[in-house]
Amino acid sequence: MALRSDWSRRTCSMARGLDILGDPWTILVLREVFFGNGRFDAIKARLEVADSVLTKRLAGLVESGLLEKKAYDDGGRTRQEYVLTPMGEDALPVLNAVTIWAEKHLPAPSDKAHMYVIHSGCGKRTSSADTCTGCGERLTAANTSWHSQSRSEQPVPLSTAAVRKEAAA
Ligand SMILES: [Zn+2]
Known part of the structure; x- marks a missing residue:
């Protein structure tokens, strides 16, 4: 996630977990997806977060395997929303x-x-x-x-x- 030093290969599983889950924005993004707000604009409105911060957290959650992108139809235009994976649900x-x-x-x-x-x-x-x-x-x-x-x-x-x-x- 490149927000600080990489803990993904620490011997302690708590540290490895915190490498992904130790960031407040990341947890709040997951909160919104659990609440059913998987669309970028909806998450952004709820969290009052800068585009760049949200984009980075969403990309990190997809890369880590907790979220995946899913297409939806927005009045004839195909857009992406974020949904939980089984790993994210866990x-x-x-x-x-x-x-x-x-x-x-x-x-x-x-x-x-x-x-x-x-x-x-x-x-x-x-x-x-x-x-x-x-x-x-x-x-x-x-x-x-x-x-x-x-x-x-x-x-x-x-x-x-x-x-x-x-x-x-
Ligand atoms: Zn009960």
């Missing part, structure tokens, strides 16, 4: 964990600035990143919603990888 617990940790430890700037991770299956808010603490089911993008109070009244079901893994582990 990053969901990381984003959930950051959100849950922030809700637990960091003050919200207003009463309407909370974000919750919801298991769509039972409707409960979970306090664990990969398992529903309401019912014990494993969380996946297909059964998870995020409720960002500043964004919507209701929880939003997440986007899943364009091509789902066969027989998810």
